[in-house]
Amino acid sequence: MEPTRAAVPPQASAVTIAVTTGEPAGVGPELTLKALADAASRWPQARFVVLGDQPLLAARAGAGGGLAGEPALAALAASGQIAFAHRPLAVPCAPGRLDPANGRYVLDLLDHAIDGALAGAYDAIVTAPLQKSTINDAGVPFTGHTEYLAERTGTARVVMMLAGTGAHPLRVALATTHLPLSAVSAALSRPMLVETLRIIDADLRRDFGLPRPAILVTGLNPHAGENGYLGREEIDVIEPALAEAQALGIDARGPYPADTLFQPRFLDGADCVLAMFHDQGLPVLKYATFGEGINITLGLPIIRTSVDHGTALDLAGTGRADAGSMIAALDTAVTMAVHRAAARRAG
Ligand SMILES: NC(=O)C1=CN([C@@H]2O[C@H](COP(=O)(O)OP(=O)(O)OC[C@H]3O[C@@H](n4cnc5c(N)ncnc54)[C@H](O)[C@@H]3O)[C@@H](O)[C@H]2O)C=CC1
Numbered sequence: 001m002e003p004t005r006a007a008v009p010p011q012a013s014a015v016t017i018a019v020t021t022g023e024p025a026g027v028g029p030e031l032t033l034k035a036l037a038d039a040a041s042r043w044p045q046a047r048f049v050v051l052g053d054q055p056l057l058a059a060r061a062g063a064g065g066g067l068a069g070e071p072a073l074a075a076l077a078a079s080g081q082i083a084f085a086h087r088p089l090a091v092p093c094a095p096g097r098l099d100p101a102n103g104r105y106v107l108d109l110l111d112h113a114i115d116g117a118l119a120g121a122y123d124a125i126v127t128a129p130l131q132k133s134t135i136n137d138a139g140v141p142f143t144g145h146t147e148y149l150a151e152r153t154g155t156a157r158v159v160m161m162l163a164g165t166g167a168h169p170l171r172v173a174l175a176t177t178h179l180p181l182s183a184v185s186a187a188l189s190r191p192m193l194v195e196t197l198r199i200i201d202a203d204l205r206r207d208f209g210l211p212r213p214a215i216l217v218t219g220l221n222p223h224a225g226e227n228g229y230l231g232r233e234e235i236d237v238i239e240p241a242l243a244e245a246q247a248l249g250i251d252a253r254g255p256y257p258a259d260t261l262f263q264p265r266f267l268d269g270a271d272c273v274l275a276m277f278h279d280q281g282l283p284v285l286k287y288a289t290f291g292e293g294i295n296i297t298l299g300l301p302i303i304r305t306s307v308d309h310g311t312a313l314d315l316a317g318t319g320r321a322d323a324g325s326m327i328a329a330l331d332t333a334v335t336m337a338v339h340r341a342a343a344r345r346a347g
């Protein structure tokens with residue numbers, strides 16, 4: 001697969017990126033600061049707005065050593081590239097200790113970023129990880145950023161795609177996201193798969209410069225159903241969807257058995273794998289790319305990237321969490337925003 005990070009045109013226009021710092025008890029706040037210290041210097045054309053509770057960010061700034069407290073935030077802001085938009089916590093927060101009282105705070109950060117992006121104030125949003133359970137414990141039904149972004153932007157269908165950015169430029173998109181496994185088969189339909197393939201094809205062309213993305217599609221069942229002896233979803237749903245997508249000019253191939261698809265001789269020359277469910281595709285991707293992978297929501301009217309990991313409560317406040325994925329998410333958001341701005345200018 002071709003690398004996800006595209007080159008940025010030399011005369012790139014300025015872009016503004018909102019960063020939500022996520023679950024306050026997790027690693028999001030400290031990784032945001034660490035990653036921005038790295039990314040801002042490499043992206044002189046970018047401005048970053050960090051959304052979060054300022055005292056919390058100041059407290060986490062020193063995690064693992066280095067400059068701490070308000071002086072650390074002031075040092076980051078000194079270049080003029082990084083601004084802090086204070087959004088207050090509901091209650092004080094200790095690293096690693098979840099408190100449902102702050103569940104709505106996490107959503108407030110997200111709402112502010114989404115509203116700003118829809119209004120044109122932000123060219124992209126980058127989300128640090130949140131704890132899905134805490135938001136539910138706060139009384140708000142919540143399955144993930146992906147579904148929330150779809151709902152808040154009025155988008156009928158979005159696609160979660162994770163991508164490696166370093167030595168393993170694998171991309172894995174998901175037909176279903178945060179669903180119990182028992183609900184996956186019923187959620188798959190021909191129109192839904194065709195729309196999923198259409199979104200992957202369109203966004204890989206527009207944002208990644210791939211002229212005709214080759215998409216490899218997994219089956220659902222072991223051995224892709226073994227000619228119907230191990231399940232019929234391949235015959236009844238996936239194959240008809242592939243035929244319809246191919247008739248639309250989409251280079252979609254399959255269905256392939258998921259257990260044998262992820263090897264170089266199949267992946268070389270392909271641009272994306274479409275897996276049928278979360279834990280069919282993501283374990284492979286994370287095994288190959290953890291620490292440098294990113295999560296992109298395709299099909300939205302706004303750009304959203306994120307990390308490939310969760311809140312890592314066991315590492316929060318220690319400074320030991322790896323900022324590689326957050327750096328990659330920032331890099332990708334900037335390059336996507338710059339390319340979209342250039343495409344808009346070109347008409
Ligand atoms: N984008 C998002 O908001 C995401 C949120 N989550 C949420 O995070 C919460 C915790 O999920 P888990 O399954 O425990 O996964 P996790 O990714 O938080 O942790 C899994 C393991 O990986 C380690 N790890 C995670 N990030 C790391 C980093 N940056 N550097 C070094 N080690 C790291 C952790 O210490 C832990 O041992 C859940 O509520 C989940 O829903 C999970 C994935 C993405």
Ligand SMILES: NCC(=O)COP(=O)(O)O
Pocket residue numbers: 143144145146147282295306
């Ligand atoms: N495993 C990826 C994941 O759960 C990310 O979810 P989201 O919060 O980005 O929708």
